Structures are given as structure tokens and as C-alpha cells.
Amino acid sequence: MNFSYWEKEYLISPSDYLIVGMGLVGLQTAINLKEKYPKAIVTVIDRHGWGLGASTRNAGFGCFANISEILDDLKNDTIKNVYETISKRYHGLIKLRKKFGDDNIDYQSKGSIEIFTHKNKNELHEAIDSLQGINTILSQELDLKRVFTYKNNNSLPNVIGTIHNDYEGQLNTGKLYHTIYKYAQNLGINLLGGLEVLNWESNAEITIFTRQQINLRTKNLILCTNAFTPNLVDEDISPCRGQIIVSEKMEQLPIEGLYHYDNGYYYWRDIDDRILLGGARNYDSIGETTNKIETSDVIISELKRFMEKQITGKPVAIECQWSGIMGMGKSKQKIPIIKKIEPHVYVAARLGGMGVALSASVAEDIQKLLD
Numbered sequence: 001m002n003f004s005y006w007e008k009e010y011l012i013s014p015s016d017y018l019i020v021g022m023g024l025v026g027l028q029t030a031i032n033l034k035e036k037y038p039k040a041i042v043t044v045i046d047r048h049g050w051g052l053g054a055s056t057r058n059a060g061f062g063c064f065a066n067i068s069e070i071l072d073d074l075k076n077d078t079i080k081n082v083y084e085t086i087s088k089r090y091h092g093l094i095k096l097r098k099k100f101g102d103d104n105i106d107y108q109s110k111g112s113i114e115i116f117t118h119k120n121k122n123e124l125h126e127a128i129d130s131l132q133g134i135n136t137i138l139s140q141e142l143d144l145k146r147v148f149t150y151k152n153n154n155s156l157p158n159v160i161g162t163i164h165n166d167y168e169g170q171l172n173t174g175k176l177y178h179t180i181y182k183y184a185q186n187l188g189i190n191l192l193g194g195l196e197v198l199n200w201e202s203n204a205e206i207t208i209f210t211r212q213q214i215n216l217r218t219k220n221l222i223l224c225t226n227a228f229t230p231n232l233v234d235e236d237i238s239p240c241r242g243q244i245i246v247s248e249k250m251e252q253l254p255i256e257g258l259y260h261y262d263n264g265y266y267y268w269r270d271i272d273d274r275i276l277l278g279g280a281r282n283y284d285s286i287g288e289t290t291n292k293i294e295t296s297d298v299i300i301s302e303l304k305r306f307m308e309k310q311i312t313g314k315p316v317a318i319e320c321q322w323s324g325i326m327g328m329g330k331s332k333q334k335i336p337i338i339k340k341i342e343p344h345v346y347v348a349a350r351l352g353g354m355g356v357a358l359s360a361s362v363a364e365d366i367q368k369l370l371d
Helices: 005-011 024-036 067-074 079-100 118-142 173-186 226-231 297-312 355-370
Strands: 015-020 042-046 112-117 148-151 159-165 190-193 197-202 206-210 216-223 238-247 258-261 266-271 274-279 318-328 337-342 345-349
Touching: 015 024, 015 206, 024 042, 024 173, 024 345, 024 355, 042 216, 067 079, 067 118, 079 118, 079 173, 079 355, 112 118, 118 148, 118 159, 173 190, 216 355, 226 238, 226 318, 226 345, 238 297, 266 297, 274 297, 297 318, 337 355, 345 355
Parallel strands: 015 042, 015 216, 042 190, 112 258, 216 345
Antiparallel strands: 112 159, 148 159, 197 206, 206 216, 238 274, 238 318, 258 266, 266 274, 337 345
């Protein structure tokens, strides 16, 4: 292809920083770099028109921890890593809200509730026994008083106990992404969709080769590709699909706020007089270890069953469904990967299904690594 003068000078000209991945982490990394170095040429590319992996396909949860997930994580990772990850999530949410504004992202501090039924009553007993110790650690780590509170009453069917987190909230994923995208545009960051990276070559500068046969040059390359990072470099990351259904409008909602169940594998919330329910990945863990952005009848059927039996208590029509791809650790570690992998090439990935909460912290950490 012969490029025009305008394309060569303004669209595909060499960058000081080129970021692969137009999701929440990639955009915020670009914003941080452009604000620190206003004269730098900062470019973000993506194989899709926007960050389609999970950044526009998540459930809109402003969450950082639920107690059964903490206990499960402590079985697979060190105490330091588990609580450091929680801290990054919590402070990441604070940074996200402060920079972009609660009104712009429709953030609502409704808190969250983890429910327990007879099926997981042993987990409830373990959670109650651990409540004081975990609250003490979180008080020291986050400077929050009594993060988790046990309550034995709830109006949902089959519930024998609940644990509340009053410091969590929910947001509008569409408004969040649109706000950050427009913020990056207004700074003069180059946003180029439709370019899929195949590999790169490092000499005096880095040349990036794309499937579209459009080669780009940069001084610094940053991979913010989360679940899709293993397509480019060998890291401890496994793609995991998360599926979501949204009910029809209801005259009276059975719940308000955020809910979790079964170590966080099921999660639901209210949205525009509807119920949004996601998860059930553990119902078919092998089938959901994939980077295919599509839904499966197996998981959708299970989510519909769960909504009718556990949330609404009656049949409900499903208005829409979709999936997103999360980046989990193959070793079950959840602390993000933020590192230099070769001279002037960096990676920021493995958000562990908590990309909304972690994105601002991870973007800040990778920017500091480049300094």
C-alpha cells in the first residue's frame, strides 16, 4: 500500500510511546504519559475499533474484595500478594473516581452483599470465623473501619446469611469507557483501531508489524493486552470468558446494589429497572478457558436458572446477553504483571477479572516503570 503524505505525517508517524490495547489500562497509561510529557507523541492501537476484550463488556462493578474470595486466594497465593492486590484495587477505584468524576461514570456507592445458602454453609462458617482478622488487616492496609459485616437476614430465596461490604459500588461501563476515551482524544493521543500486532523488531527503534501490513515505529512499546497477552509474549496469563445476561424491565426489583455468591463466581446488580447477572464460569471451567468472545448455551442456561431460582423466584425473560474475556493467572495468582520484558518493551496485564478497579493503579505503575 502506498500511504498518502497525510497518513505518513499524522496517522502512522513514529511515536515516542506506542501502546497496544485500547482498553481501560491502555487508555489510562496513554493519558498518564501524555500528561507527564505533553510534547511526546503517544499512540494507542487495537485490533478492534475499541477495547472489546473486557473494558466495554464488564458488569460495571466497583469492587475490590469479598471475603470468601479472599479466603480462597489465600490458599493459592501469599498473604502479601493477596492484600497488595486488594490495596491496588481499592486505591485504583479511588483514583478512577477522582480523575474522571462520579457523575461522568455514574458511580453509585450502594455497597455489596455476599450471600450464602445451605450449599455453601461451610464457607459461611469459615468466613464468620475469619471476619475479625480480615477486617483488622484491611483496616491497616486501606485505613477503612470494619470493611465486612455479617448479617443473618435477607429477602432473597434460600439465603442463610450474608456478609456486607459498604465501601463498594457500581458504575456505568459505557459512560466510563466513553469518558476515558474522550479524555484521551482531547489530550491529542492518537487512537487507531483495526490494527492487529503480529510481532516487533528492535533496533535503533522498535518496528511493529501488523496483520494489516501497516508497520509502525516507536521508541517505547507497551503491551496492555491483558487476556490476549500470551498471543505476543509468554506470561503467566490464561484467558477466561465471563458471560452476562440482562433481564427485561421489572416493575419491582427484588434487589438493589451489588451481590456475590460462590466465591464471586456469580455476581449481579440492578441496572435501569433490570437485573444484570454474570459469571457461572466455574460451571464449565474448561469450556470457559477461552478467548472466543461469544456466548455458550451451557452458561447462559445456568445463569437463567440461577436468576429465576435465587434472585427473582419466578420466570423472567432475558433481554440481552454477551461475553467478555478476562486475564487470569494460570498459577491462580491475581497480582497484576507489570514489568519490562526487553529494552524499551513493557507489559501491563493479568487484571484477574478486576480490571475496572485495577486499571488506574496498573496504568500508574507502568508509567512509573517507564520513567
